[in-house]
Amino acid sequence: MRGKPWFKVKRTLSLELVIVAADWGYGRRHGWLSNYHLAARNEEDGTFVEVGKTFKGLTDKEFKEMTQRLLALETRRHGGTVFVEPKVVVEVLFNEVQASSQYESGLALRFARVARLRNDKEPRDADTIQTMRQLFRQQYDQKGQP
Numbered sequence: 001m002r003g004k005p006w007f008k009v010k011r012t013l014s015l016e017l018v019i020v021a022a023d024w025g026y027g028r029r030h031g032w033l034s035n036y037h038l039a040a041r042n043e044e045d046g047t048f049v050e051v052g053k054t055f056k057g058l059t060d061k062e063f064k065e066m067t068q069r070l071l072a073l074e075t076r077r078h079g080g081t082v083f084v085e086p087k088v089v090v091e092v093l094f095n096e097v098q099a100s101s102q103y104e105s106g107l108a109l110r111f112a113r114v115a116r117l118r119n120d121k122e123p124r125d126a127d128t129i130q131t132m133r134q135l136f137r138q139q140y141d142q143k144g145q146p
Contacts, residue, residue, distance in 0.1 A: 012093050013135065015040070015109075015127040016118055018048050018086040022070050025055070025063075033067045033082055034058075038092060038112065040105065040129040048086045049105040049129050057093075057114030066117075089118040089126055097136040107132050 017038040025034035035055040039048035058066065066088075073084040093115045100108035107129070118125075 012095060013097075014091055014093050014115065015132070016089055016121060016125065017051065017092050018123050018126045019070065019084065019088045019090060020048050020050060020086050021081050021083045022066075023053075024080045024082070029055070029063065031067075032063045033070050034063050036066075036090070036114070037081075038090070038109070039086065039126075040132050041123065041126045043128045043130055046124075048123070048126075050103045051105050051107050051129070051132060052092075052094075052103070052109040052112045054092065054109075054112040054114060056112070062117075086123050089121040089123060091115040091118055096139060097132055099136070105129050105132075107136060 017040055019036045020039040021037035022033035023035035023037075025032045035053050037050055038052045038054065039050050041047075042049055069088065070082060070084050073087055074082050075085055076083045091114070092109065092112050094109040094112045096110040098108055098110050099106060102108065
């Protein structure tokens with residue numbers, strides 16, 4: 001029988017990804033770029049493909065600093081989204097890679113959150129979409145096919 005002493009522990013995975021765009025926040029985050037579009041590197045052509053978004057993981061101070069950093073890298077805007085040069089690498093924690101028709105990559109991260117900025121990494125050091133596809137396949141070796 002389940003009760004209060006029970007809790008679920010989920011496995012956490014990590015990838016280093018690049019921020020390619022950000023959305024203006026609302027409510028408490030009004031005036032900050034706070035919803036980050038995350039991308040993996042395609043090792044075949046060096047481009048970056050989106051694999052998810054997150055607004056979790058940073059402090060208010062870090063959101064303010066990141067807003068300034070991303071605005072300096074701005075390439076264009078569309079609605080409330082600011083597209084940026086793919087220069088900022090972040091470590092992202094997540095629970096699983098899932099299939100997604102929302103992203104051209106065909107994959108998305110489940111429960112993504114920024115763990116830390118990787119100022120010591122270059123975009124060319126980011127994890128690849130090929131690595132994510134491998135993670136996706138490995139998940140189902142244990143769980144069964146999607």
